Amino acid sequence: MVTNLKPAERLKRIKTSGIRRFFSLAHGLPDAISLSLGEPDFTPPEYALNAGWQASKEGKTHYAPTNGIPELREALARKAHCDYGLRYDPNSEILVTVGGTEAIFLALMSLVNPGDEVLIPNPGFVVYEPGVVLSGGIPISVPLFEKNDFKLSVKDVTSLITDKSRVIILNYPNNPTGAVLSYNEVADLAKIAIERDLIVITDEVYEKIIYDDAKHYCFAAFPGMRERTFVVNSFSKTYAMTGLRVGYVYGPKELISSIWLMHQYMVACVNSLAQYVAFAALEGPQDFVRNMVKEFDRRRHLVYKRLNEIEGFNCALPKGAFYGFPNIKSFGMSSEGFAEFLVNKAHVTVVPGSAFGNYGEGYIRISYATAYKQLEEALNRIEKAVRHLK
Ligand SMILES: Cc1ncc(COP(=O)(O)O)c(C=O)c1O
Numbered sequence: 001m002v003t004n005l006k007p008a009e010r011l012k013r014i015k016t017s018g019i020r021r022f023f024s025l026a027h028g029l030p031d032a033i034s035l036s037l038g039e040p041d042f043t044p045p046e047y048a049l050n051a052g053w054q055a056s057k058e059g060k061t062h063y064a065p066t067n068g069i070p071e072l073r074e075a076l077a078r079k080a081h082c083d084y085g086l087r088y089d090p091n092s093e094i095l096v097t098v099g100g101t102e103a104i105f106l107a108l109m110s111l112v113n114p115g116d117e118v119l120i121p122n123p124g125f126v127v128y129e130p131g132v133v134l135s136g137g138i139p140i141s142v143p144l145f146e147k148n149d150f151k152l153s154v155k156d157v158t159s160l161i162t163d164k165s166r167v168i169i170l171n172y173p174n175n176p177t178g179a180v181l182s183y184n185e186v187a188d189l190a191k192i193a194i195e196r197d198l199i200v201i202t203d204e205v206y207e208k209i210i211y212d213d214a215k216h217y218c219f220a221a222f223p224g225m226r227e228r229t230f231v232v233n234s235f236s237k238t239y240a241m242t243g244l245r246v247g248y249v250y251g252p253k254e255l256i257s258s259i260w261l262m263h264q265y266m267v268a269c270v271n272s273l274a275q276y277v278a279f280a281a282l283e284g285p286q287d288f289v290r291n292m293v294k295e296f297d298r299r300r301h302l303v304y305k306r307l308n309e310i311e312g313f314n315c316a317l318p319k320g321a322f323y324g325f326p327n328i329k330s331f332g333m334s335s336e337g338f339a340e341f342l343v344n345k346a347h348v349t350v351v352p353g354s355a356f357g358n359y360g361e362g363y364i365r366i367s368y369a370t371a372y373k374q375l376e377e378a379l380n381r382i383e384k385a386v387r388h389l390k
Contacts, residue, residue, distance in 0.1 A: 014130040019351050022339055026349040033378040035366045036349040038175060038323070040240035040296075044281060045288040048239065051280030052273045060276065064269040067260060068096025068248070072279040076248055079282060083207075084218040086226060092253045095260055096270050096278075100205045100234035100247040104169075105131050106259040106266075107201045107230045107249065111167055112137035119160060119168040121152060123325075123353055123360030125175045125203065140165070143359045146327060149316065150177035154188045161192070167199045170219060173206035176356045176365040177325045178318020180214045190222035193229075199255075200225065205234040205247075206321040208289055211297050214319040220250065227252050230259075237321075238289055239281040244274040296322050299368040299375055306379040307366075312386060324366040325353065331389050335364055341389075346381035 019036060026032035043049075055061075067073065073090035080086045080094075088094050097103040104127055112118060114136035120128040122141035132139040140160050144150040152170065170189065172181045181189075193200050202219035210216055220229040234247035249259065281288075300317070303324040307315040315326035328338050335352035342348050342364075351367075353360030368375055 010134060013133045017126045017355070019126060019355060022343070022349050022351050022355070025340070025343050026347070029343070029347050032343070032347045032349060033370070033374050033381070034349045035368070035370055035375070035378055036351050038237075038367055038369065039242040040237060040292060040322070040369045041371055042240035042288075042292050044239050044241050044244075044277065045284060047284045048241075048277045048281035052277035055273050055276035060272055062272060064272040064275055066264045066269050067091075067094070068270060069272070069275045069279065072096055072275050072282070075279055075282045076250075080250055084221040086218070086221055086250070088250045089253070093251060093256050095249050095256055095263060096275060097247045097249055097263065098267055098270055099236055099242075099245045100203060100232045101127055102263070102267065103230070103232040103234075103247050103249040103259075104128070104201065104203060105134075106262050107232065107255075108132055108135040108137065108167070109262055110255075110258040111135075111199055113166075115164060116166040117162060117164040119157060119165060119198075121169065121171055121174065122358065123150075123176055123356030123363070124169070125171055126356060128169050129357070137167075138164070141357060141359065144174070144177060144179070145359075146316070146363075150174060150179040150325070151181060151185060152189065154185075154192060157189065157192055161196050161198075165196065165198060167201060168193065169201045169203065171203040173210060173214075173216070173318075173320025175206065175321055176323050176351070176353065176360065176363075178316075178321045178323050180210055180320040181217070183215070183217050186217045186219060187222055190219065190225050194224050198228070200229040201232060202229055203232045205232065205237050207233065208238045209293055209296060209322060210320045211293070211300060212319060230255060235278045235281060239278070240292065241274075241277065241281070244271070244277055246270055246274050246278040295372075296368065299370075299372055300324070302372065302375060303366060303368050303379070306383070310383050310386060312389065322367060322369045324368060325363050326366065327362060328364055329362040331386065333389075335361055339364055342382060342385060346378070346385035348378045348381050348385075
């Protein structure tokens with residue numbers, strides 16, 4: 001009899017992601033509409049998919065170089081120059097990863113020593129806290145408040161920095177709140193990073209999904225930041241390629257070589273064919289991205305308008321990503337209770353704000369990466385279900 005089949009101690013310190021849990025709650029409900037997953041409902045551009053098919057016919061199905069196929073790294077170097085005015089050496093300062101998720105994990109694993117404090121946004125993307133915990137660090141939540149449009153406040157960051165602070169994770173446009181940062185807000189954070197000698201992991205996977213007059217400012221492009229910053233990005237959201245699992249990271253040579261070491265032993269390389277798809281997506285016409293964002297914008301306005309018409313919801317108009325993060329406090333339920341109520345009564349799945357950290361309590365995340373008609377139907381159902389609550 002096996003008596004030793006117990007998970008390692010470190011697993012006791014992390015729990016299942018609240019997103020997956022709510023997604024699976026709807027499995028037994030054939031008419032359920034999911035507003036819970038953060039993935040575009042678009043198909044990647046055809047020319048990109050064809051490039052993957054072509055690569056497979058040419059037999060490019062073998063291990064790729066550990067840091068990624070050269071043409072993709074070179075294209076990523078051009079992108080950094082064109083988008084941010086930054087030069088990264090494709091051989092030593094860019095690594096292609098298994099989505100942004102691997103990049104975040106690698107960055108944490110290669111930087112954080114036991115007991116180091118890592119500042120993370122709260123509410124924040126579900127990977128940050130377990131990533132910090134598994135790397136032996138201590139996650140320190142920087143609260144994001146609705147009254148500040150869920151922006152990271154320099155004052156809060158400053159007050160939380162101690163002698164043990166080593167890394168800060170930034171994420172803008174933000175998941176789950178959709179908040180973006182202005183030039184001055186990013187510049188202020190950059191000043192603190194220098195003053196307090198912080199290494200920065202900036203998660204910019206939603207950089208292209210922004211609305212109205214919003215602009216994206218890459219953190220590494222601010223004075224003194226390039227040498228202390230990992231820029232995490234991904235093809236998942238921009239090109240609707242979540243399942244192909246291609247992400248990337250830019251950083252100074254010393255940092256990239258340490259994550260390369262871990263990446264080598266953990267995954268060997270990223271799926272070869274998917275890298276050809278990513279390369280073609282990046283080099284091809286970008287109308288796909290523009291059209292997708294235009295459609296997200298239409299849905300963003302729908303969610304904003306309809307939710308605010310329903311008594312009890314208070315929803316801001318986020319400037320980035322594809323999430324609404326309405327305040328549901330007036331319903332007098334926990335965000336988890338409210339999300340369960342919506343699954344049961346409306347057959348609509350959303351994610352409780354608390355799945356993104358305790359400061360997400362009192363909110364739910366509604367992903368509008370779902371077809372317009374489905375979204376309309378889901379909002380009708382939500383309206384009908386909550387009528388009895390007030
Ligand atoms: C803020 C943020 N960062 C990173 C990721 C990781 O995406 P992927 O691993 O698919 O690139 C996600 C996915 O939802 C996200 O929301």
